[in-house]
Amino acid sequence: MQCPAMQNPRVGRRSAKAAAQQGVACVHIGGRVFASRVSGQRKDARAASAASRAKSVKVHATATIEKPAGPTVTPSNGGAGTRVMIIGGDGYCGWATALHLSARGYEVCIVDNLCRRQFDLTLGLDTLTPIATIHDRVQKWAEVSGKYISLQIGDICDWEFLSQAFTFFQPDHVVHFGEQRSAPYSMIDRQKAVFTQTNNVVGTLNVLFAIKELKPDCHLVKLGTMGEYGTPNIDIEEGYLTVTHNGRTDTLPYPKQGNSFYHLSKIHDSTNMLFTCKAWKVAATDLNQGVVYGVRTEETMADPLLINRYDYDGIFGTALNRFVVQAAVGHPLTVYGKGGQTRGFLDIRDTVRCIQIAIDNPAARGEMRVYNQFTEQFSVNQLAEIVSREGRKLGLEVVVQNVPNPRVEAEEHYYNAKHTKLVELGLQPHLLADSMIDSLLEFAVQYRDRVRMELIKPAVDWRKTGVKVNTMGAAVAK
Numbered sequence: 255m256q257c258p259a260m261q262n263p264r265v266g267r268r269s270a271k272a273a274a275q276q277g278v279a280c281v282h283i284g285g286r287v288f289a290s291r292v293s294g295q296r297k298d299a300r301a302a303s304a305a306s307r308a309k310s311v312k313v314h315a316t317a318t319i320e321k322p323a324g325p326t327v328t329p330s331n332g333g334a335g336t337r338v339m340i341i342g343g344d345g346y347c348g349w350a351t352a353l354h355l356s357a358r359g360y361e362v363c364i365v366d367n368l369c370r371r372q373f374d375l376t377l378g379l380d381t382l383t384p385i386a387t388i389h390d391r392v393q394k395w396a397e398v399s400g401k402y403i404s405l406q407i408g409d410i411c412d413w414e415f416l417s418q419a420f421t422f423f424q425p426d427h428v429v430h431f432g433e434q435r436s437a438p439y440s441m442i443d444r445q446k447a448v449f450t451q452t453n454n455v456v457g458t459l460n461v462l463f464a465i466k467e468l469k470p471d472c473h474l475v476k477l478g479t480m481g482e483y484g485t486p487n488i489d490i491e492e493g494y495l496t497v498t499h500n501g502r503t504d505t506l507p508y509p510k511q512g513n514s515f516y517h518l519s520k521i522h523d524s525t526n527m528l529f530t531c532k533a534w535k536v537a538a539t540d541l542n543q544g545v546v547y548g549v550r551t552e553e554t555m556a557d558p559l560l561i562n563r564y565d566y567d568g569i570f571g572t573a574l575n576r577f578v579v580q581a582a583v584g585h586p587l588t589v590y591g592k593g594g595q596t597r598g599f600l601d602i603r604d605t606v607r608c609i610q611i612a613i614d615n616p617a618a619r620g621e622m623r624v625y626n627q628f629t630e631q632f633s634v635n636q637l638a639e640i641v642s643r644e645g646r647k648l649g650l651e652v653v654v655q656n657v658p659n660p661r662v663e664a665e666e667h668y669y670n671a672k673h674t675k676l677v678e679l680g681l682q683p684h685l686l687a688d689s690m691i692d693s694l695l696e697f698a699v700q701y702r703d704r705v706r707m708e709l710i711k712p713a714v715d716w717r718k719t720g721v722k723v724n725t726m727g728a729a730v731a732k
């Protein structure tokens with residue numbers, strides 16, 4: 255489906271000839287031609303490339319780059335050429351995962367419609383870090399690692415595109431990050447609520463059909479969310495709950511209570527996945543991920559062009575990442591309401607490792623495994639306390655402010671979620687030790703000149719979600 259932010263997409267289908275005239279590199283997918291912009295520098299390089307074609311290597315299906323002098327990261331081959339399609343591979347978790355797997359010898363194909371970048375353009379937001387285009391990213395990765403990531407630009411809600419991408423790449427595993435992932439975005443207005451649910455549910459449904467029809471032995475690794483469970487007054491299990499009712503016992507999907515149209519979309523995905531695992535013997539792993547923090551992974555720090563995005567605004571910025579930036583620029587930490595909201599958190603370095611673990615230990619055909627993917631739980635107040643303490647150590651003056659909660663959620667509640675399965679499979683968590691906060695704070699300080707203070711405020715009020723399309727107003731809560 256076309257995202258509301260992509261009324262005038264910069265990347266789309268056009269003829270190879272027209273694209274070439276406009277300085278555009280073509281990516282052929284199953285007989286269709288997709289196009290991407292090429293810098294002047296690369297245009298010149300391409301003009302001169304005829305003579306040196308023997309030395310060049312393929313990045314996309316048809317785009318060529320000069321062979322790098324030699325890798326500057328040391329890759330390994332543990333992935334043994336396993337073919338992994340990463341849907342949403344240009345996003346925060348997807349990009350870090352693509353590089354992590356590529357570095358380890360998995361053969362990676364990124365599928366992305368660049369929607370996340372378009373949301374920023376439409377809403378006037380920006381990442382703390384300056385990020386390169388996806389084409390420059392994969393080209394730079396080839397230079398520093400000697401590994402090639404193939405790229406398919408298109409929308410998985412478009413069956414024709416997705417089926418061709420599947421047929422072309424023949425994935426052994428599909429890692430699906432390609433959803434609208436912001437709860438506040440889904441609560442801006444009716445259009446964005448409808449987009450979020452249609453995009454997420456239809457996209458996942460298409461992936462399930464692609465597996466069934468085109469690659470039945472392909473394992474689906476789907477990013478779910480801890481927010482599917484809500485905040486029940488009992489322990490949260492990993493996916494399933496054994497219940498005895500009126501003398502009979504069964505193991506059932508754990509009850510779901512999403513707190514935004516976004517979280518609800520993930521619940522619908524899980525339901526569709528469970529059904530197709532039963533009906534079509536799909537093999538699926540649903541990773542109910544907590545709130546991710548951090549930005550550095552070994553691979554994304556290997557070159558400035560590989561740097562990951564870092565969102566701090568009131569729509570896409572998440573709690574800890576926001577607090578760190580707020581501390582770096584002297585903005586009061588925005589604790590919503592009483593601050594007793596407790597969630598599971600994990601370092602982005604653990605996200606990438608968890609995905610690898612899920613791939614290396616695939617579900618059997620017909621099985622839907624559910625893992626809770628987080629390493630520690632904290633309340634928002636605890637996070638604010640930790641950031642304040644560590645900020646003061648760096649000489650930052652950190653003030654905590656309880657602001658009226660723009661969301662409808664429990665602000666004081668019981669929370670005890672199990673998260674042992676990924677550890678049993680080998681995850682060694684990076685815990686939120688003081689050193690981590692230090693280095694995250696130092697990172698934010700390094701980029702603080704790029705912070706736009708007006709983007710920090712809470713941006714979307716759950717109670718005021720209306721039917722009117724809200725773009726300008728979305729950046730600031732009214």
Ligand SMILES: O=c1ccn([C@@H]2O[C@H](COP(=O)(O)OP(=O)(O)O[C@H]3O[C@H](CS(=O)(=O)O)[C@@H](O)[C@H](O)[C@H]3O)[C@@H](O)[C@H]2O)c(=O)[nH]1
Binds near residue numbers: 436
């Ligand atoms: O400035 C802020 C920002 C957030 N919060 C509070 O922090 C908690 C978490 O909010 P968040 O914005 O960090 O995360 P959330 O909206 O839940 O969504 C994020 O984390 C989810 C995992 S989980 O929270 O559902 O476990 C993922 O699914 C989403 O894709 C990701 O955007 C909420 O209680 C929120 O009210 C504050 O107090 N102050």
